Amino acid sequence: MVNLTIDKKKVQAEEGSTILKAAQSNGIEIPTLCYHDELTTSGACRLCSVEIKKGERTRIVTSCIYQVEKGLIVNTQSERVMNVRRLVLQLLMARCPESEIIRELAEKVGVKPQPRFKPDEDKGECILCRQCVEVCEEVVEVSAIGFSYRGADKAVGTPFVEPSRACIGCGACAYVCPTGHIKMEESDSGKERVIWDKTFKMVACKVCGRYFAPQEQLEYIGKKTGVPLSKLYTCVNCR
Ligand code: SF4
Known part of the structure; x- marks a missing residue:
């Protein structure tokens, strides 16, 4: 098992499992649209981005594909994470303005219905998640x-x-x-x-x-x- 910290909570995860899975099995919610347990993970939507800290270095990674590591410190709610999440949702709202699930997720992080990007009405509600x-x-x-x-x-x-x-x-x-x-x-x-x-x-x-x-x-x-x-x-x- 691998010991790591997610949102200040010490957790254990199986070697080879992802940050997203480790969070989910410890009751920590990370939003995602393109992840499905039974399918190949593509990390396409980027909504599950989190901030990791290794030593002194921090960076944003996609939690559905990033594997857990010993001593990793993960923050799923930092200001940097929330900025990424807002940006991703602005893009998704621009692509799929009618999608209820995207609107709901956007509302949760304070993204207003008027996106910064020009809506693309031809694309329907597809986010190309695969x-x-x-x-x-x-x-x-x-x-x-x-x-x-x-x-x-x-x-x-x-x-x-x-x-x-x-x-x-x-x-x-x-x-x-x-x-x-x-x-x-x-x-x-x-x-x-x-x-x-x-x-x-x-x-x-x-x-x-x-x-x-x-x-x-x-x-x-x-x-x-x-x-x-x-x-x-x-x-x-x-x-
Ligand atoms: S494209 Fe057709 S066969 Fe493939 S999953 Fe959809 S309904 Fe099923």
């Missing part, structure tokens, strides 16, 4: 979405912004999206689901009749696991 791309690639393993363009034009989506043949409509990308940028809609009857401009027919559970998953998703699971499709036509609650 979580959707990673969940599709690493967990679902279909890689139906990715990034296109570079710099200020960088955007997430399907290849050529067309309905993707690879997408199985599982909705995992919408589930992990921290800002609600990815829209997944289901018809009132529940028979159809639309995501990434592709419409999926939903399958009704043969026991309770509830529409619970797209046909493509069940076929994909069947192929991957070898479970006969007929056995997959029952929802999780009725299995």
Whole structure:
């Protein structure tokens, strides 16, 4: 175990774990938007920046990727940290002015709704955190979405912004999206689901009749696991 100090509290963390994890397991809250336990950590949003002190030297690091070290002194609330957090939130608000979660976080640190940067309304609420791309690639393993363009034009989506043949409509990308940028809609009857401009027919559970998953998703699971499709036509609650 590694001994370190976070916000004047002496804590222990497993070797190789990150400052963010150490803080979380000791009840110390560090805001983050792009971090997900099950996915590769990219440190894209920078919201979890903290100040560390090693010897006489202090600096700002991204807590979701920075590993704990013996004797490290971490400050999650210093004036320097708060300035970084405010700046990050100003940028995020400029990019995604309608995002409720970003507005909430901004309000907490005193960032007013009028950002210092010109709002970019074309980008929706995407903060380019990569979580959707990673969940599709690493967990679902279909890689139906990715990034296109570079710099200020960088955007997430399907290849050529067309309905993707690879997408199985599982909705995992919408589930992990921290800002609600990815829209997944289901018809009132529940028979159809639309995501990434592709419409999926939903399958009704043969026991309770509830529409619970797209046909493509069940076929994909069947192929991957070898479970006969007929056995997959029952929802999780009725299995
Ligand atoms: S809905 Fe499509 S793009 Fe999203 S995670 Fe599932 S397969 Fe990937």
